[in-house]
Amino acid sequence: MANTASNVHGHGEFWRPPLGTRQEAMTGVQTESCARCGTEYVAGSRFCHVCGIERAPQVAARRFPWARFLNILRLQERLGLPLASVIALSVGILCTLAAIGTGLVYTAATVLDWQAVQIWRIEWLLAAIAALLAGILLKATGGSKPE
Numbered sequence: 001m002a003n004t005a006s007n008v009h010g011h012g013e014f015w016r017p018p019l020g021t022r023q024e025a026m027t028g029v030q031t032e033s034c035a036r037c038g039t040e041y042v043a044g045s046r047f048c049h050v051c052g053i054e055r056a057p058q059v060a061a062r063r064f065p066w067a068r069f070l071n072i073l074r075l076q077e078r079l080g081l082p083l084a085s086v087i088a089l090s091v092g093i094l095c096t097l098a099a100i101g102t103g104l105v106y107t108a109a110t111v112l113d114w115q116a117v118q119i120w121r122i123e124w125l126l127a128a129i130a131a132l133l134a135g136i137l138l139k140a141t142g143g144s145k146p147e
Contacts, residue, residue, distance in 0.1 A: 081139055088135030092128045099124035 032055075033040050034048040047054055076086045099121045108114035 081135075084138040085135040088131050088138060092131035092135060095124050095128035095131060099128065 034051060034053060034055075036053045037048065037051045039048055039050045041055055042049055045055065072083070072086060072090075076083055079086060079089075081089070102117060102120045102124060106113075106117045106120070108117055
Protein backbone atom coordinates (compact mmCIF):
# COMPACT_ATOMS: atom_id res chain seq x y z
CA MET A 1 0.00 0.00 0.00
CA ALA A 2 2.83 2.39 0.76
CA ASN A 3 4.18 1.87 -2.75
CA THR A 4 0.96 3.06 -4.38
CA ALA A 5 1.00 6.36 -2.48
CA SER A 6 4.53 7.12 -3.61
CA ASN A 7 3.57 6.33 -7.22
CA VAL A 8 0.90 9.05 -7.30
CA HIS A 9 3.50 11.82 -7.45
CA GLY A 10 5.14 10.22 -10.43
CA HIS A 11 2.00 10.22 -12.55
CA GLY A 12 1.06 13.83 -11.95
CA GLU A 13 -1.82 15.57 -10.27
CA PHE A 14 -5.29 14.19 -9.77
CA TRP A 15 -6.93 17.20 -11.43
CA ARG A 16 -5.51 18.60 -14.62
CA PRO A 17 -6.91 21.59 -16.50
CA PRO A 18 -8.42 20.69 -19.85
CA LEU A 19 -6.30 21.17 -22.92
CA GLY A 20 -7.38 24.61 -24.13
CA THR A 21 -6.58 24.29 -27.81
CA ARG A 22 -7.87 20.75 -28.19
CA GLN A 23 -11.10 21.37 -26.29
CA GLU A 24 -11.79 24.65 -28.07
CA ALA A 25 -11.18 23.02 -31.45
CA MET A 26 -13.54 20.16 -30.63
CA THR A 27 -16.39 22.16 -29.10
CA GLY A 28 -15.82 25.61 -30.57
CA VAL A 29 -16.36 27.14 -27.11
CA GLN A 30 -13.71 28.94 -25.10
CA THR A 31 -13.36 28.00 -21.45
CA GLU A 32 -13.88 30.60 -18.76
CA SER A 33 -11.26 31.29 -16.06
CA CYS A 34 -11.61 32.45 -12.47
CA ALA A 35 -11.05 36.17 -11.98
CA ARG A 36 -9.22 35.69 -8.65
CA CYS A 37 -6.87 32.74 -9.23
CA GLY A 38 -7.01 32.19 -13.01
CA THR A 39 -8.06 28.54 -12.78
CA GLU A 40 -10.43 27.26 -15.44
CA TYR A 41 -13.93 26.47 -14.18
CA VAL A 42 -15.13 22.91 -14.21
CA ALA A 43 -17.99 22.50 -16.69
CA GLY A 44 -21.30 23.38 -15.06
CA SER A 45 -19.78 24.55 -11.77
CA ARG A 46 -21.08 27.54 -9.89
CA PHE A 47 -17.95 28.13 -7.81
CA CYS A 48 -14.20 27.95 -8.45
CA HIS A 49 -12.87 24.63 -7.13
CA VAL A 50 -9.56 26.22 -6.05
CA CYS A 51 -10.42 29.51 -4.32
CA GLY A 52 -14.20 29.14 -3.88
CA ILE A 53 -15.28 32.43 -5.47
CA GLU A 54 -18.72 32.41 -7.02
CA ARG A 55 -18.83 32.35 -10.81
CA ALA A 56 -20.58 35.19 -12.62
CA PRO A 57 -24.08 34.06 -13.64
CA GLN A 58 -24.47 33.17 -17.28
CA VAL A 59 -27.57 34.56 -18.93
CA ALA A 60 -29.26 32.39 -21.55
CA ALA A 61 -30.75 35.48 -23.24
CA ARG A 62 -27.32 36.33 -24.66
CA ARG A 63 -27.64 33.54 -27.18
CA PHE A 64 -31.13 34.47 -28.29
CA PRO A 65 -31.81 38.20 -27.83
CA TRP A 66 -35.19 37.86 -29.55
CA ALA A 67 -36.36 35.35 -26.91
CA ARG A 68 -37.34 38.16 -24.53
CA PHE A 69 -40.13 39.11 -26.95
CA LEU A 70 -41.59 35.60 -26.69
CA ASN A 71 -42.11 35.76 -22.93
CA ILE A 72 -45.87 35.28 -22.87
CA LEU A 73 -46.30 35.93 -19.14
CA ARG A 74 -44.63 39.34 -19.32
CA LEU A 75 -46.72 40.18 -22.39
CA GLN A 76 -49.83 39.13 -20.47
CA GLU A 77 -48.94 41.46 -17.61
CA ARG A 78 -48.25 44.39 -19.95
CA LEU A 79 -51.50 43.99 -21.88
CA GLY A 80 -53.58 43.20 -18.80
CA LEU A 81 -55.30 40.32 -20.60
CA PRO A 82 -55.95 36.73 -19.56
CA LEU A 83 -53.58 34.09 -20.95
CA ALA A 84 -56.20 32.68 -23.35
CA SER A 85 -56.71 36.12 -24.89
CA VAL A 86 -52.98 36.64 -25.38
CA ILE A 87 -52.69 33.25 -27.10
CA ALA A 88 -55.70 33.99 -29.34
CA LEU A 89 -54.21 37.40 -30.20
CA SER A 90 -50.93 35.72 -31.15
CA VAL A 91 -52.69 33.17 -33.34
CA GLY A 92 -54.65 35.95 -35.02
CA ILE A 93 -51.45 37.88 -35.78
CA LEU A 94 -49.79 34.74 -37.17
CA CYS A 95 -52.78 34.03 -39.40
CA THR A 96 -52.72 37.60 -40.71
CA LEU A 97 -49.01 37.26 -41.49
CA ALA A 98 -49.72 33.96 -43.26
CA ALA A 99 -52.37 35.70 -45.40
CA ILE A 100 -49.85 38.36 -46.38
CA GLY A 101 -47.16 35.74 -47.01
CA THR A 102 -49.45 33.70 -49.24
CA GLY A 103 -49.55 36.51 -51.76
CA LEU A 104 -45.78 36.92 -51.62
CA VAL A 105 -44.88 33.25 -51.98
CA TYR A 106 -47.33 32.13 -54.66
CA THR A 107 -47.43 33.77 -58.09
CA ALA A 108 -50.42 33.69 -60.39
CA ALA A 109 -49.81 32.93 -64.05
CA THR A 110 -53.46 32.41 -64.94
CA VAL A 111 -56.78 33.62 -63.65
CA LEU A 112 -57.41 30.23 -62.06
CA ASP A 113 -54.12 30.48 -60.12
CA TRP A 114 -55.00 34.00 -59.01
CA GLN A 115 -58.38 32.79 -57.72
CA ALA A 116 -56.73 29.95 -55.80
CA VAL A 117 -54.30 32.37 -54.12
CA GLN A 118 -57.18 34.69 -53.20
CA ILE A 119 -59.12 31.79 -51.67
CA TRP A 120 -56.09 30.85 -49.56
CA ARG A 121 -55.79 34.45 -48.41
CA ILE A 122 -59.47 34.51 -47.51
CA GLU A 123 -59.08 31.29 -45.50
CA TRP A 124 -56.13 32.73 -43.54
CA LEU A 125 -57.99 35.98 -42.92
CA LEU A 126 -61.08 34.10 -41.71
CA ALA A 127 -58.89 32.15 -39.31
CA ALA A 128 -57.37 35.43 -38.09
CA ILE A 129 -60.81 36.95 -37.55
CA ALA A 130 -61.95 33.84 -35.65
CA ALA A 131 -58.87 33.91 -33.42
CA LEU A 132 -59.16 37.63 -32.68
CA LEU A 133 -62.88 37.26 -31.96
CA ALA A 134 -62.11 34.38 -29.59
CA GLY A 135 -59.57 36.60 -27.85
CA ILE A 136 -62.14 39.35 -27.40
CA LEU A 137 -64.75 36.91 -26.06
CA LEU A 138 -62.25 35.30 -23.70
CA LYS A 139 -61.29 38.74 -22.43
CA ALA A 140 -64.92 39.53 -21.64
CA THR A 141 -65.41 36.31 -19.65
CA GLY A 142 -61.96 35.93 -18.07
CA GLY A 143 -61.08 39.56 -17.52
CA SER A 144 -63.49 40.35 -14.68
CA LYS A 145 -61.79 40.39 -11.29
CA PRO A 146 -63.64 40.54 -7.96
CA GLU A 147 -62.93 43.75 -6.08
